[in-house]
Amino acid sequence: MKEKWIKKWQNLSFLSKIAHLSVIMLALFAPFVSLVVEGLFNIYIVEPNHIFKFFYLTLVLCVIAREWKLLIGTFITFYVVFILLVWYGFVFG
Secondary structure (H helix, E strand, O other), X not given: OHHHXXXXXXXXXXXXXXXXXXXXXXXXXXXXXXXXXXXHHOOOOOOHHHHHHHHHHHHHHHHHOXXXXXXXXXXXXXXXXXXXXXXXXXXXX
């Protein structure tokens, strides 16, 4: 199974690899910054506007790399995470 993923990763183009890494960074970075850093420690490193700019940059990278499944997955995942963060802010903020 692991070899299958490694082979798929090696067969991707450079832009596809960048798009995948950008999606991973977005999925890990946005909740961490919003919940942990800003919520617990009141340290504002990144404004929400910058997270949206990074989201749009990720979408553009997915379009340029022609990764349509990744584009749709990114769009859905980001907005689900964003809705959960907004709900968390209303309930616990």
